[in-house]
Amino acid sequence: MMKKKKKKKKKKKKKRKKEKKKKKKKEEEENEEEEEENEEEQEQEEEQEEEQEEKEEEEEQGQEQEEKEEEDEEEEQQEQEEKEEEDEEEEEKEEEEEEEEEEEEERGLRAVEVEDNETERT
Numbered sequence: 001m002m003k004k005k006k007k008k009k010k011k012k013k014k015k016r017k018k019e020k021k022k023k024k025k026k027e028e029e030e031n032e033e034e035e036e037e038n039e040e041e042q043e044q045e046e047e048q049e050e051e052q053e054e055k056e057e058e059e060e061q062g063q064e065q066e067e068k069e070e071e072d073e074e075e076e077q078q079e080q081e082e083k084e085e086e087d088e089e090e091e092e093k094e095e096e097e098e099e100e101e102e103e104e105e106e107r108g109l110r111a112v113e114v115e116d117n118e119t120e121r122t
Helices: 002-121
Strands: none
Touching: none
């Protein structure tokens, strides 16, 4: 009878050991699985962050390009306005010179008339 009990006890112990081993193995597998999932999740997050950064960079570059184009347009417009002002000033200057020439011609004609009048009197 004692032998049977010992055998039974031994068998039970072996069974528990086996179950314990099985349980430990299962836990390790679950842990590995969880780690893999975590790694995958982390990789996905990193990819998303990279994509977001790239998107932001592209937006920033687009904005910089837009600002540069606006600055170029403003500069071009300013140059155009300055050129128009210069042209207007040049035109006014030419008109003034023409008026002065006409006035000088009139004075010259009057002087000739006065001379002619004086010559006629004498």
